[in-house]
Amino acid sequence: MSIGAKWTLFTEFLQIFFLFHTIFGVETKIPMTLLKEPKHSFLLILTLLFSFWTIEAQVKTVEFTGKVVDTSTGQGVAYATVMVANNNTKKAIVGTTTLEDGSFMLKTDATDYYIEISFIGFEKKIIQKPNSDDLKIDLGVIQIAEDTQKLEEVVVQGEVSKTVFKLDKRVFNVGKDLSSAGASALEVLNNVPSVNVNIEGQISLRGSQGVQVLINGKPSIITSDESNALGTITADMIDRVEVITNPSAKYDAEGTSGIINIVIKKEERRGLNGSVSVNTGAPDSHSVGVSLNKRTEKFNLFTQLGAGYRELPNDSESRNTDLTTNTTILSIGEEFRNEAYYNFVLGTDYYFNPTSVLTLSGNFALEIEDQPSTTNFSSLSGTDIVTSEWERTEITEATNPKFQYELQYKKDFKGNEDHTLLFSALGNFFGKDQSSEFTDTTISGTNNDNSQLTRTDFKEAVFTFKLDYTKPFTEELTWETGAQYVLNDVSNDYEVQNLINGAFQVDPGLTNIFEYDQKVLGLYTTGAYEGKKWGVKGGLRLEQTNLNTFLTNTGEDNSQDYGNLFPSLHTSYKFSEKISLQAGYSKRIYRPRMWDLNPFFNIRNNFSIRQGNPELMPEFTDSYEVTSIFFIGKTALNLGVYHRYTTDVIERISMFENNVNTTRPENIGTNKTTGIEFNTKYSPVKWLTFNADLNYNQFSREGIFEAIVFDFNAERWSSKLMTKVKFPADIDLEATGNYRSSYQTVQGEVNDYAFMDLGLRKKLMKGKAILNLSVRDIFASRISESQIAQADFEVYSRRQRGRFVAFGFSYGFGKGEAMQYSGGRRR
Template sequence: MKYLSKLWIVILFALSSAIVVQAQEKFKIIGLIVDEENTPVPFGNVGVFTKSDSSLVAGAASKEQGNFELAVVPGDYYTRITYVSYQPQFIPVTVRNRDVNLGVIKMVANTDVLDEVLVEGEKSQMELKLDKRVFNVSNDITNASRNAADILDNIPSVVVDVEGNVSLRGSQSVRILIDGKPSGLVGISGADALRQLQGNIIERIEVITNPSAKYEAEGSAGVINIVLKKDRKKGFNGAFSGNIGVPIELGISGNVNYRKGRFNIFGNYGIEYDKRPGEGNSEQIFFPETDSTYTTIRDRDHQRGGISHTFRMGTDFSITDNDIITASGLIRLSDEENKATIRYDDFNGSGDLTQRSIREDNEGEDEENHEYQLSYKRLLPGKGHEFKLDLQFRDGLEVERSDIVETYPLDNSREDLLQRSVNEEGDANFLIQADYTYPIKEGKKFEAGYRGNVRQITSDYIVEEQNEQGEWVSLENFSNRFVYDENVQAAYAIFENDMDKWGYQFGLRTEYTYISTFQRETDEKNERDYLNLFPSMFLSYKLNKAYTLQASYSRRISRPRFWYLNPFFSFSDRRNIRTGNPYLNPEFTDSYEFGLLNNLENSAFYAGVYYRHTTGLHQRVSYGEVLPGDSIVTTFSMPLNLGKEDAFGLEANFTYDPAEWLSMNGNANFYRSIIIGEFEGESLDRDTYTYNFQMAAKVKVGELDFQLRGNYRGPEITTQGERKSIYWMDLGANYKIMDGRGIFNFNIRDLFNSRRYRGFTETDVYRETSEFQWRARQFSLTFTYLINRKPGRNGGRNGGDYDGGDMGM
């Protein structure tokens, strides 16, 4: 009874308190929300929070005319005004015994300007930030009508080799993402897929050389994030382009966006047809143990290309003031017809021609990729307090069919060799990731998240040869059915503190990996799993407003790529075969970097030194072997865990705008690599120095813009030879008509046709010199028409009106 009476007292006290609170007079908080052009913003989210504990006390949406009204009791508050693709506005409010008018509140487009140093006054081609470098490639007029591989090859410190492999600061262990996540646009192999990714849907490229624990640990050299276009302006707007080029290049593309109130829809479509000629040659001198020395000269001509379609569509929808859902889908279809002709001339030790063979490969390549994404974002009480959830599913199918004929013009008694191959590759991937950000207080925040990724890749590769009876017989040494399963589960936590002068961040990421490979031909299964910790640390010190020092450390992993594990996948050149290694282990890298960032009124400069220590290094090793039933040496290239590498480098970036009509930017990278390793008792130790330079200048004369970009890559000693130097220049020009709504662009890729890859390889069986040009000089003309969209001052085709995907885990 005593407890019951006390309970009644508590209830009566609570009721009386509620009555007193309700009896308190409420006063209005009113205001008007406009955008940067002073246009009213309807359906903007307005929340009122207590200053003491950030609890929400009132909320409303602005009306069609942009005005809003809320009622609260007297107290100390702050208001948070948010709208999709605009920076949140926080305004302190003290309500006493009268209404409060906040006046006109101007929203600013969200361009992620925190901790940013903008290189140019407008949408710069290059932006230097404390954690990454951003290249606004749509503002580079030499990039018109380019594909993703071409664009990446013009990014400082990024190299795309003759086979399409991407490396960053001398390492191919780099992770490529689309809008912050793995994507079917990169494809299974990555190399050919990047050549098929049309550049007109790319807004910018972000290069992160030392990622924090928030990013997935994959990629020893860092992360390259390709951000696709997504408009953030209200109403209807878009851009449509058409291009024509020599060698054959035809394309039409368009991107549109419609935004009203809480709803936004965006989409783009592109169709492209091209034919890309290329050529190469090599001289191989063989000295097998059981035969005399002989020489093979190989000449190759090829033409690759076909038709491709890319369609992407998505929507943003604000369910409530604090809940936003984004859904998007992407489909890419391609149909290529590739032709390659290889001529082998064999000479004996006296220099006499003993044999000639001509191998013609006609390949049809069909590819289909689908990708679906769903994202949810919840804004929680407090500035920067939020939760994000992302779901992604993608699948792809690529089928390559080759018909091969090899003839022997100097030997009439020898029958033609007929071969064919079919390679069917499938890829299915599911990704889920969640990110939580909690601001502790001014300058301090805590982040945590989870990421789960499950993937399966299958490859059915069959090579057949026609025998004397006209029957097709499988070549068992090269046919293979391969299944690759990968399951990566990860969690991370980060603490950050940004003070007046000092700033620091500490993070830890845990990843569990399970990988399984299965060769159905041999019924051989290889399973492995490992649990790893990946710490990251960042430290910055602001000397003054113009100078900032930065130091960072991270541990990274590079798991073997699918093509590094798959034993066989190509038979186009039967004398030079690239294979995989299903027993390859991951490589681990500890990466350190220290740099100085300087920003002045009309220039910016960054200089940094870096060091990477890698164990279990992935390197391709070449060797020669005489196959059963053959009298000549076949060369093989296979990836191995070669040993360890210590890499040292110095990198510098600068921009300089001496006048309104002139802007310049450049990059230099000096690099030293020491590799210690061996293969079959042979030492493959290497100590090499190399350097890369890039310089670009843009001149503006009225409505006409000119841009010239030059690249030079110095020679480099490789594990078994040397890569020679390479240089090239690109030229572009823009001319605007119809008050800037129409833009003509003309550009020449590889102005002097000098982009040729040259190298030298030596093993205990052969010595080879080679030269290869993957793609010849290209002339392109593009016309772009803008609808309700302003061109950028730089003459960029899209004026920087786009927003892109955030970097995810």
């Protein structure tokens, strides 16, 4: 073989070698002249030898093993981070997390590195490169100690939690002052301006409850009324909290108190969070609950089990006076709603990759009700002389099954985490199988003996399908579009039987099956420009509503088919780091609920009856709002001015006949409301915090009903002051005072009331366990009173629930925070 042929063969071998060389990941640039000219063979051989040496060094992989333990307890630390970092750049090369027992294993082929062990709430541990040529190195037991530095010492500029204004929302960025403290999501929310969380975990926005809480922009069973599993999310997992008080066209046009969106960090997916709670109280209220949240690289599994029993007594009084006949019916009673309940939540998030996640979850709950009540009636003449007395007793039993599911898929497009696609399908089911027995027994005077039986078979299904797409074109310009379809199907089978001649007979005038079917299709689009100081966002939402109600027995039906446009416009301007201004407009709708439309009623008190109106129309509101935020030191002051104009206002109107007061919703004219809202959080010293909310408004009513003019001007206001005191030994005291003023209605007046709640909390085991004592309405002063004064009749009503005392113990394990389980919302 000639030298040229041999050289050709050799160069082909080199080319194959360099191909494998590239696969190994080492890039070596070889001038092509070296492969063409034999005279350069010496340089080529040197290059080849260097390449072999590089590969040999690269493929020398070292495997490290060890176990991370807590210095104080000697127990393994699960999910601690073990990282190999470059000595020069300090950047991570490779990393892993410890297992449940604190053990770990990782490999590296780096040559200039150090090993770092870290975990939230613990001091970092640095291990220099071991002086060993072994390919398997056991680092043994590595002890890490809790970080005992004071919180203020680890807070640096740019890492303190703060609020900034964005076009249609306020964004609270979570800094190290909270994330390093190991706080729960509820504690983070309590630091957000305008948001309050009381010691029982109830969330309110600007002093109003009924807030919709989202996780990463979507509903979650974790935040549902049937679960309070927010305690399983810790502050170090939260990137930011978004507060929306005047939603844009992207959101339902149906009115709410506001939206709170908790955005979770993408990298915080691993960990075990859990909590166990036991609670008791008076009147009887007992529960036990277990919450678990397990995060791995691919899965996030969450579950909750709960069971309990509670009583809700209610004292009532009413006085119906017929000014024409000068007679009065007085009723004084005590009602109970006793309930055993069971709750089960199970769900999972599956991450196909870092940009795609699928969520599937379900919630099943069962309530078993017992509602005994006794009401004493008196019939009075004009001189308040008792002409007859009788007692009405009720025995009611009901079984209420509930089921909720959610299926959601979210896709984040590569290159921009704000470029997203979200699809969700939600289903809610509720049923009620109820039977009641009413017995009237005459005590004196006129014979009022009577017996009645009622039966209710109620079924409701709600399906919600959503599709949302967000596309940022630049850092300043963003476009959003999407659709939503909501189906609500209800059937209420109600029957009344009267005892006649010793046998129960169906009352055809009070018995019927009410069918309710509503479909709402929504389409929206928004466009936004957001610069460093100024931004604007406009949107338009189209909603088509189709509503049908049908009374099966009588054949009466009512159909409504209407489409509406809901525009929105928001803007914000940042004057400085301490002063920002935000303004917004949106059009809202309130659609009558099933109970607003159902013409049949409950006969618990057959002299005070609530009835629905199948011909009721929706009310529409134009909402304008200007809000400012001022930072004075560490205190944030929020001041807002708003105006709302509502048409076809729904009011409950009283109709009076034979001392029977029947209230029925009607569309009564318009309402103009102009108000001011103020809230702030102020801590004069570290151990004392004040949280104040004030809402004052004036309103003007105009309307006519059955030739009667309802025109008047009035005002109302409400306030709340929450005081938190931190005592030594990890004891917290919380006192909340509430006041609601009296206000005028179209036919009368609702009285004012004031009440106070008290809470005491003691942390144990470094915050992992909590003892909790709460007293609601400590002075039993929360009394609801109203009067209706008309030319021919007067009605007075009074209701009071009284004082509630609760005591609980909860324990959090893993990365979970201790939390309380209360059983969710009743229906």
